[in-house]
Amino acid sequence: xxxxxxxxxxxxxxxxxxxxxxxxxxxxxxxxxxxxxxxxxxxxxxxxx
Numbered sequence: 001x002x003x004x005x006x007x008x009x010x011x012x013x014x015x016x017x018x019x020x021x022x023x024x025x026x027x028x029x030x031x032x033x034x035x036x037x038x039x040x041x042x043x044x045x046x047x048x049x
Contacts, residue, residue: 002036005029010036012043 001013001024010033013024027043030036 002033002040004033012036012040 001015002010003013004010009029009031011029012027014027015024017024028036028039030039
């Protein structure tokens with residue numbers, strides 16, 4: 001899940017919420033949406049391989 005921050009950057013969050021905190025894990029902050037999407041693809045690859 002990618003969200004745009006007030007600073008104009010994009011942050012990648014985990015899809016599931018943490019059961020203990022009720023929030024999503026921060027998986028990195030990127031300057032462009034394209035960079036965040038590429039990293040999300042890499043994360044999904046390593047999660048499933």
